[in-house]
Amino acid sequence: MRSVSPEVFLVAETRVVYNGLDKYLNKIGAVGWSSDADNDADFLTEFAGRLCYRSFKPGMNANVTKIRDGNGDYLSNILKQKHGSVFEHASVSFVFHNVSRVFTHELVRHRVGVAISQESMRYVRLTDIPFWTPGALEADKEVTERGAALLRAMEDFQRYMAEKFKLDDPGSTFTFKKAITSAMRRFAPDGVATSILWTVNMRALRHVLELRTALGAEEEIRLVFDKVGEIVIERYPNVFQDFLRTKNGEWKPNLGGSDG
Numbered sequence: 202m203r204s205v206s207p208e209v210f211l212v213a214e215t216r217v218v219y220n221g222l223d224k225y226l227n228k229i230g231a232v233g234w235s236s237d238a239d240n241d242a243d244f245l246t247e248f249a250g251r252l253c254y255r256s257f258k259p260g261m262n263a264n265v266t267k268i269r270d271g272n273g274d275y276l277s278n279i280l281k282q283k284h285g286s287v288f289e290h291a292s293v294s295f296v297f298h299n300v301s302r303v304f305t306h307e308l309v310r311h312r313v314g315v316a317i318s319q320e321s322m323r324y325v326r327l328t329d330i331p332f333w334t335p336g337a338l339e340a341d342k343e344v345t346e347r348g349a350a351l352l353r354a355m356e357d358f359q360r361y362m363a364e365k366f367k368l369d370d371p372g373s374t375f376t377f378k379k380a381i382t383s384a385m386r387r388f389a390p391d392g393v394a395t396s397i398l399w400t401v402n403m404r405a406l407r408h409v410l411e412l413r414t415a416l417g418a419e420e421e422i423r424l425v426f427d428k429v430g431e432i433v434i435e436r437y438p439n440v441f442q443d444f445l446r447t448k449n450g451e452w453k454p455n456l457g458g459s460d461g
Contacts, residue, residue, distance in 0.1 A: 202352040205299040205331040205394045207421060209428040211436070213294035213400070217241040222248070231257035238272035242291035242403060243439040247275050249287035276439045280454075288404035288440065289314060293433070295401075297425055299331060299394040304421045307413075308397065314405030318398040322386040324379060326368070327359045331394035335420050358388055403440050406433065407454075410444070414452045427452070 226234050234257040238244035255262040256269075269275045279287060297304070309317055330352050338344050366381045367373055401409065410433070412418070413426040430452035434441050443454045 202349050202356065203329050203331045205333055207300045207304070207333060207425050207428075208298040209425060209432065210296040210298060211293060211432050212296050212398070214240075214436075215242050215245055215291040215293070217245055217248075226257065229255075229257075229261070231261065234258060236272050238439065240437060242293070242437045243272050243276065245291045246279070246287050246403065246440055247272050249290050250275065250279050250284060253284075253287065273439045273442060277442060280443055285404050288407065289402040291437075291440070292400055292402045293406065295399050295429065296396060297399060298396045299333065300397065300425060301333060301421060302391045302393060302395060303419070304425065305395065305397050306391070307419060307422055308399065311401075311405065311409050314402040316400040320396045322389070322393075322395070323383040326363065326378070326382045327356075327385065327389055327393070328363075330356050330359070330389060332390075332392050333394060333421065337420060352390070355388060355390065359385055362388075403437070407441070407444075411451075411453045414450065416449055416451060423450070 226232060234251075236244050236247050238247060251257050254265060256265050259265070259268050269278060297308070305319060332352055334345060334348070338348070362381065362385050363369065366377075368378050368381060406429075410426055410430055413422045414430060415423075418426075427446075427450060430444070430446065434444060434446075434452075444452055445455050446452050
């Protein structure tokens with residue numbers, strides 16, 4: 202057994218192609234429009250909203266007599282209006298590393314606005330069992346010792362299977378290895394640590410962040426999404442401007458602010 206802890210890595214995010222955007226602005230008569238957003242996710246969200254209302258500058262839409270300045274103020278109004286669709290254009294990609302299959306089974310329930318790629322235990326053979334012990338069990342020495350013994354027995358069985366079927370012999374084909382590795386994974390716990398790439402648009406992320414840091418959420422998924430909350434609040438301050446972390450560690454829109 203190898204003790205690990207869940208980790209979160211932001212590995213990709215939306216990038217605006219400013220050359221194409223400027224060509225569009227020139228085409229519609231909004232030459233020179235710009236935003237004071239300090240990242241492309243906040244920028245693209247504002248751009249989407251202004252496109253919907255043709256509100257890049259006064260006079261472009263006869264129904265619009267006032268143009269809000271500033272990315273923060275503009276997105277604050279969008280949040281008040283609950284115009285959620287414009288938050289779907291910007292996305293981020295996280296790698297959740299050393300998370301259990303308990304975690305990933307819950308994560309993949311969120312299907313709308315996400316893309317998922319997970320490490321395959323059909324192809325990736327276990328040579329040990331990396332494992333995170335939930336805090337609810339950590340204080341009980343007897344339980345953790347018996348659990349560690351059980352995991353060591355599972356590891357020994359993994360090694361026994363690999364030796365029995367001579368998976369490391371030069372003549373062992375990849376097709377044969379795949380078939381045996383696929384069978385071997387059935388003798389590993391749901392708690393075995395793995396990696397998963399999760400891409401999500403901002404609208405979906407706002408929903409999942411609030412849901413999965415709520416007090417009733419599972420312990421590991423709360424831990425992981427608390428880390429996500431720290432990252433996105435710092436990196437995309439205007440998209441998440443209404444989110445606060447409560448004293449109980451929940452990330453949620455401020456009920457007295459712009460999101461109801």
